Amino acid sequence: PRVSSINFSRLRSAICDMSLEDAKRIAAYKAVDEYIKDGMVIGVGSGSTVVYAVDRIAERTKNENLKLQCIPTSFQARQLIVKHKLNLSDLEICPAIDVCIDGADEVDKNMTLIKGGGGCLLQEKIVASCANKMIIIADYTKNSRQLGDQYKKGIPIEVVPMAYAPIKHQIERQFGGELGLRMAIAKAGPVVTDNGNFILDWKNYKQDYDWAEINKSITLIPGVVETGLFVGMAKKVYFGLADGSVKEQ
Numbered sequence: 001p002r003v004s005s006i007n008f009s010r011l012r013s014a015i016c017d018m019s020l021e022d023a024k025r026i027a028a029y030k031a032v033d034e035y036i037k038d039g040m041v042i043g044v045g046s047g048s049t050v051v052y053a054v055d056r057i058a059e060r061t062k063n064e065n066l067k068l069q070c071i072p073t074s075f076q077a078r079q080l081i082v083k084h085k086l087n088l089s090d091l092e093i094c095p096a097i098d099v100c101i102d103g104a105d106e107v108d109k110n111m112t113l114i115k116g117g118g119g120c121l122l123q124e125k126i127v128a129s130c131a132n133k134m135i136i137i138a139d140y141t142k143n144s145r146q147l148g149d150q151y152k153k154g155i156p157i158e159v160v161p162m163a164y165a166p167i168k169h170q171i172e173r174q175f176g177g178e179l180g181l182r183m184a185i186a187k188a189g190p191v192v193t194d195n196g197n198f199i200l201d202w203k204n205y206k207q208d209y210d211w212a213e214i215n216k217s218i219t220l221i222p223g224v225v226e227t228g229l230f231v232g233m234a235k236k237v238y239f240g241l242a243d244g245s246v247k248e249q
């Protein structure tokens with residue numbers, strides 16, 4: 001085409017979208033290939049990157065006749081497991097998980113994570129806590145020095161609905177920043193999690209906190225169910241890069 005007929009902005013965004021999806025896929029495939037072995041009980045995380053991991057698990061299950069038990073971390077994860085005809089299990093039947101593969105919204109230099117962009121933080125944390133190894137898969141935009149450098153939507157905090165206002169005020173008073181009730185599309189009402197709770201997203205927080213301490217203090221507030229801060233839980237992170245390589249942390 002003549003140069004004047006090319007829409008450069010659309011072309012650039014098409015290329016960027018493609019490389020972001022590629023970055024997710026290569027990270028997911030590498031993690032699955034390096035960690036998933038026959039006979040394992042695996043935790044299946046949530047989000048768009050995990051979709052590629054489940055694709056790869058399904059492909060390998062078929063080709064290598066793997067016998068796996070899959071524990072979902074959300075309704076979405078459950079649907080992925082069912083769609084691919086993998087063995088769906090739960091923590092009652094399989095309380096000990098070998099490997100949990102999940103995404104993240106941000107990963108700092110200490111492998112502290114922000115999770116819960118998709119609202120699945122509670123079940124993700126429960127499943128990860130039962131896993132021998134939690135492996136994170138992410139594209140390069142999630143790689144950060146300090147929490148808050150990259151992910152601007154805030155730290156999700158799952159709360160019992162009746163307590164959202166006092167929790168918001170207490171955290172703002174005690175730690176600063178602002179908490180907003182996560183709303184559904186078109187602000188039709190609050191987002192309700194798989195567990196029937198609300199989510200507060202905490203923005204403009206101080207970035208140099210001791211996240212283990214903050215996590216402890218926030219979870220002690222009555223009505224807080226869980227935070228999207230995952231401290232000391234990730235064993236390894238695979239970042240898919242724009243150049244087609246995978247960076248391991």
Ligand code: 5RP
Nearest residue numbers: 047048049103116117118120
């Ligand atoms: C959902 C999550 C996801 O793992 C996180 O939001 C990353 O998602 P994606 O892979 O779509 O970027 O924590 O609650």
